[in-house]
Amino acid sequence: MKLKIKDVGFGYSNMPVLRNVNIELAESEILGVVGPNGAGKSTLLRCIDRILIPQKGCIMLDGRDIREISRMELARKIGYVPQDGSQIFPATVFDTVLMGRRPHLGWRSSERDTEKVLETLKILNIEDLAMRDINELSGGQQQKVFIARALTQEPELLLLDEPTSNLDIRHQLEVMEIVKRVVRERGISAIMAIHDLNLASRYADRIIMMNGGRVYAEGEPSSVLNEENIRHVYGVEAKLSNHDGRPYIVPVRACVRC
Amino acid sequence: MTSTSGTETASGTGAGTEKIAEIKTQYKKFVGRKILFIILSLILIFIIAGVSATLGSYPISVTEVYSIIWHGIFQNVETTQGIVVWNLRLPRIIMGILAGMGLAIAGTMMQGILRNPLASPFTLGIASGAGFGAALAILSGASIIAGETGEYLIIGNAFLFSLIPTFVIILFTRYKRATPETMILAGIAMLYIFSAATTLLMYFSESEAVKEAYFWMVGSLGRATWDELIFSLNLGSLSIPLPGPVPIVLIGCIIPLMWKSWDLNVMAAGDEAAKSLGVNVEQNRILILIIASLMTAGIVCFTGTIGFIGLVAPHMCRMVIGGDNRFLIPASGLFGAALLLTADTIARRIIAPVILPVGVITAFMGGPLFLYLIMRRRREYW
Numbered sequence: 001m002k003l004k005i006k007d008v009g010f011g012y013s014n015m016p017v018l019r020n021v022n023i024e025l026a027e028s029e030i031l032g033v034v035g036p037n038g039a040g041k042s043t044l045l046r047c048i049d050r051i052l053i054p055q056k057g058c059i060m061l062d063g064r065d066i067r068e069i070s071r072m073e074l075a076r077k078i079g080y081v082p083q084d085g086s087q088i089f090p091a092t093v094f095d096t097v098l099m100g101r102r103p104h105l106g107w108r109s110s111e112r113d114t115e116k117v118l119e120t121l122k123i124l125n126i127e128d129l130a131m132r133d134i135n136e137l138s139g140g141q142q143q144k145v146f147i148a149r150a151l152t153q154e155p156e157l158l159l160l161d162e163p164t165s166n167l168d169i170r171h172q173l174e175v176m177e178i179v180k181r182v183v184r185e186r187g188i189s190a191i192m193a194i195h196d197l198n199l200a201s202r203y204a205d206r207i208i209m210m211n212g213g214r215v216y217a218e219g220e221p222s223s224v225l226n227e228e229n230i231r232h233v234y235g236v237e238a239k240l241s242n243h244d245g246r247p248y249i250v251p252v253r254a255c256v257r258c
Numbered sequence: 259m260t261s262t263s264g265t266e267t268a269s270g271t272g273a274g275t276e277k278i279a280e281i282k283t284q285y286k287k288f289v290g291r292k293i294l295f296i297i298l299s300l301i302l303i304f305i306i307a308g309v310s311a312t313l314g315s316y317p318i319s320v321t322e323v324y325s326i327i328w329h330g331i332f333q334n335v336e337t338t339q340g341i342v343v344w345n346l347r348l349p350r351i352i353m354g355i356l357a358g359m360g361l362a363i364a365g366t367m368m369q370g371i372l373r374n375p376l377a378s379p380f381t382l383g384i385a386s387g388a389g390f391g392a393a394l395a396i397l398s399g400a401s402i403i404a405g406e407t408g409e410y411l412i413i414g415n416a417f418l419f420s421l422i423p424t425f426v427i428i429l430f431t432r433y434k435r436a437t438p439e440t441m442i443l444a445g446i447a448m449l450y451i452f453s454a455a456t457t458l459l460m461y462f463s464e465s466e467a468v469k470e471a472y473f474w475m476v477g478s479l480g481r482a483t484w485d486e487l488i489f490s491l492n493l494g495s496l497s498i499p500l501p502g503p504v505p506i507v508l509i510g511c512i513i514p515l516m517w518k519s520w521d522l523n524v525m526a527a528g529d530e531a532a533k534s535l536g537v538n539v540e541q542n543r544i545l546i547l548i549i550a551s552l553m554t555a556g557i558v559c560f561t562g563t564i565g566f567i568g569l570v571a572p573h574m575c576r577m578v579i580g581g582d583n584r585f586l587i588p589a590s591g592l593f594g595a596a597l598l599l600t601a602d603t604i605a606r607r608i609i610a611p612v613i614l615p616v617g618v619i620t621a622f623m624g625g626p627l628f629l630y631l632i633m634r635r636r637r638e639y640w
Contacts, residue, residue, distance in 0.1 A: 051533045075536030082530045088373045089526050089581035094285055099524050103536040114285075118278050130281045131288065133580075146531075153535070 001027060001077070001156035001189055002062050003048070009056030010040075010047055017043045018054065019213045025157075030183055031191045032204030032221075036234050039210040041193035042083065045159045048191070049080045061157075075103035079150030083161040085142065087134050093145050094130045097121060100152030120148045124178055140171030147175065151182060158183070160192035164199060172196070176203045197249045201225050209233055221246050231255065292585040295578055299592035303355060306596055310603040311347045315611060318343060345484070353482035353504065353560070354602045354616075355595040358567055360508050360557045362594020363587055364550040365568030366575075367515055370522040370583060371543045372438040378569040379554040382441075382547075383423030383448030385563035388555065390452040390459070391419025392562070393471040397463040412474070416559035423448035424551035428544055436540040437529070441547070477564035477617030479602050486560050507556030511549050512591070518546055519583040526581060564617045566624040567594050577631060597624075 003025035010018040018040045025031055033041045046052040048059060050066050059066045066074060079100070087096065097120060101113040121127040124144045129137065134145060143163060150158060160179065164172040180203055183190050194200045200207055201221040209217040209224050211233045217224045225247045230238045239250045311323040318326075318339050326335065326343045335344045361379060368377040379385055395408075395415040427444045434440045456475070460468045487505060491498040501509065521542050525532045532539050558564070571594035572586065579589055601619040608614065 046530070049534050051530050071533065071538055072536040075534060078534070080530070080534035082528065082534075085531055086528055087526060088375070089370075090576060091523075091526065091581045092288070094281070095523070095580075095582055096527070099527060099535055102520065102524050114282070118281060121281075122278070127277055127281060131284045149527075149531075150534075159534075 001025075002060075003157060003189070003191075004060040005044075005048070005057070006060065007057035008044075008047060008054045008059060010043055010052060010054040017213050018047065021057070021213075021215055023208060023215065023218075025189055025191065026206075027189060028183060028187045029189050029205045030180065030203060031189070032200035032207045033191060033193045033210060034195070034197060034200050034207060034224075035210035035216070039233075040213040041210055042161050044210070045080070045161050045191065045193055048157075049078050049159055050074060051080070072103050075153060077155055078157045078159060079153040079155035080159045081143075081146045081150045081161060081163060083165065085146045090133050090135065092131050093121070093126065093134055093137070096134050096145055097148045097152055100149040103153060116152050116154075117148075120152045123151065123182070124148045125174075139166040140168060140175075143167060143171070143175060144178075147178065156188050158188060158190040160190065160194075162193055162195060164194065164196060172199060179203070197225060197230070201246045201248065202243075225249060288580075289585075292579040292582070292589065295575070296585065296589050296592060299589060299596055302596045303592060303599065306599045306603065307351050307355070310351055310599060310606075311343055313603060313607050314342070314347060316342050349482045349484050349487060350479045350602070351599065352487055354479050354599045356487075356504050356508055357479070357557045357561050357564060358571070358595035358598030359591040360511070360553050361564065361568040361598070362571035362590045363512060363515065364554045365594075366572040366583070366587055366590045367522065367546050367550040368568075369572055371525060371546045372442055373526065373528075374438055374442060375573065376569070377442060379550070379558070380563070380565055380568065381449065382427065382445030382551075383452060384420050384551055384554050385558055385565070386449045386452035386456070387423045388416040388420035388558045389475040389563055390456045391415040391417070392474045392559075393456045393459050394419070396471045396474065397459055397467050399467075413559045416474075417555050419452075420555040420558060421551060423452070424547060427547065431540070431544065436543050438543075441543070473615065474562045476615040477558070477562035477620075478605075478613075478615040479561055480613060480615075481560065504556060504560060507553060511553035511556075512587075514549055515546065515553075516584075516587055518542065519587055522546070522583045523581070562615075562617065564598065564620060566617075566620040567598050570624045570628050571597055573628070574631060 005021055005023040008018055008021045009016065021044060033044065035041055043052060047054045050071070053067070061069065061077060094117060097117045098109060098113065101109060101116060105113060118127065121130055124147060126141065126144050126148065129141060129145070134142060137145065147163070158179070163175050163179070167175065176199055179190055179192070182188070192204070204221060206219065207221050207224040208215055209229055216233055217229050222245070225240070227238055227240055230236055230249065235255055237252045237255045239252055241248045241250070308320055308323055312318050312320050316339070322339065323343055326340050327348065329335070330340065330344045335341055365378045368379065368382060369375055392412050392415060395412040423445060426448055427441050430444045431440065460471060485502065487502045489500045489502045491500050521537050524535050524537045525539060525542065527535070529539050572590045575586055575590040575593050579585055598616065598620065601623055602616045604623065605614040605616045605619040
């Protein structure tokens with residue numbers, strides 16, 4: 001799976017959200033997308049999954065423009081975990097995860113699909129929840145269910161929009177470990193929009209820092225996450241230390257004049 | 259709920275496979291429960307239909323009713339009892355079953371595509387469109403036209419006008435994206451416009467015609483005849499019974515809706531998630547809306563606007579069997595049929611010999627029942 005984002009621009013009516021974004025994704029890589037609120041992180045992920053269609057530029061998946069790929073085929077290649085998956089009517093965890101098989105099947109689901117669902121529930125360690133209603137679960141459990149749904153799609157690329165927002169620290173670590181493990185084991189790639197710079201620093205292979213719809217900095221965590229960039233993009237004074245070869249960020253104060 | 263850290267998940271251990279087997283049994287049990295609910299609803303319909311056919315000013319016992327129906331299938335009925343059951347009560351009962359089924363399924367689909375528990379054929383203006391069409395025909399004098407032509411004019415007009423709100427909603431989505439909010443608001447706008455137009459029309463009409471139009475709008479099964487249910491194809495001396503307009507509309511709509519049930523399940527997860535799972539959300543929403551509207555129109559143009567079944571039946575079924583539309587569509591259809599049949603039986607008998615319009619009973623019966631269910635339901639889902 002090779003993803004190439006070329007000169008992509010997107011805006012809602014007259015408000016540009018993404019401007020000239022260029023990104024290349026290597027195989028079996030976790031790419032962390034960081035940046036302040038409104039920087040365009042979520043919009044970027046939605047454009048990649050063709051939930052939104054960019055007005056400018058193109059997105060190539062293994063050399064093919066995603067606009068030429070049918071939605072079903074795209075769903076077999078890209079799995080998307082939305083920030084909040086509001087489920088309005090009752091549904092069991094099992095049935096929710098079974099939705100992930102939709103791109104692979106016709107009207108009926110087979111024994112094989114059931115096996116895939118059970119397998120994924122096991123990977124995420126939520127098999128105990130299988131028959132519970134999704135609306136009864138905590139935020140962390142729900143997040144795992146949505147990741148499970150995306151994984152049963154058997155995608156080559158996983159898009160995660162703020163996978164750790166609203167989670168306690170234990171669930172944050174669990175979710176990130178799962179993503180890391182799945183990427184390594186299946187040899188797939190992942191792009192995650194993430195607010196927590198320390199989680200990004202620890203789990204991403206490469207980081208893209210966005211600001212005002214543009215890519216501001218790009219590279220390894222240690223090169224992107226520095227005091228200078230954080231001050232410029234977030235307007236925050238931060239202290240950095242080294243933790244196992246990765247930068248560890250302690251925000252100090254919001255600066256008045258940056 | 260505790261769970262061990264992701265990295266130390268053991269795979270393929272004995273305990274693991276046991277757990278998997280347990281989930282499978284639980285899942286099968288759950289599916290079994292859904293199928294049981296569907297079968298019970300079906301049995302319920304047969305029982306209520308049988309009881310309903312015995313009730314009326316001419317008393318007939320349950321066994322007699324079944325025997326009359328059984329014999330009537332193979333030969334012409336000649337006894338008075340036979341004619342009462344076969345020509346007066348049975349069309350009304352079958353119409354009740356079909357109307358309840360269609361309205362409940364249309365409600366299920368509309369709640370599903372719009373992700374809104376309050377959506378029903380009525381909140382989208384379909385019923386008020388039909389009401390206006392019928393009122394227009396009645397008040398402009400169609401009911402004076404002798405016999406069947408006038409009747410057809412009312413039905414045709416009601417059918418035509420009931421499709422206008424859907425048409426406007428779809429036109430609207432060409433300029434604004436087909437989001438649930440846009441569509442519901444456009445539907446409610448149509449509801450008010452048509453209600454106002456009907457009121458205006460009635461305000462300036464004669465009282466006899468107004469009364470008839472009013473009766474039409476409350477909704478009743480009283481006008482049901484075999485003509486709507488069975489179409490007899492006469493080939494010389496041979497008469498072949500074929501499904502009439504109502505069953506044809508129902509069959510023609512329910513099959514594609516069932517086929518879309520999986521997509522509808524996916525759409526319940528939200529537009530973004532559904533798109534990422536390969537479902538063309540906007541296109542599906544419009545397609546399903548059209549089919550569900552056609553089905554509603556095909557029913558209300560004969561019965562008038564019977565409210566509440568389309569709103570309540572899907573919710574009641576969801577509370578029992580959950581939101582999986584592959585089971586919910588047939589379940590709410592059958593349950594809706596049983597519900598409407600019960601309401602009509604009550605409407606016929608409660609202050610006999612006066613027969614109340616069934617629409618009044620569905621609201622009176624459904625309202626409190628619905629409130630009770632909302633109070634005692636276990637989970638929050640809106």
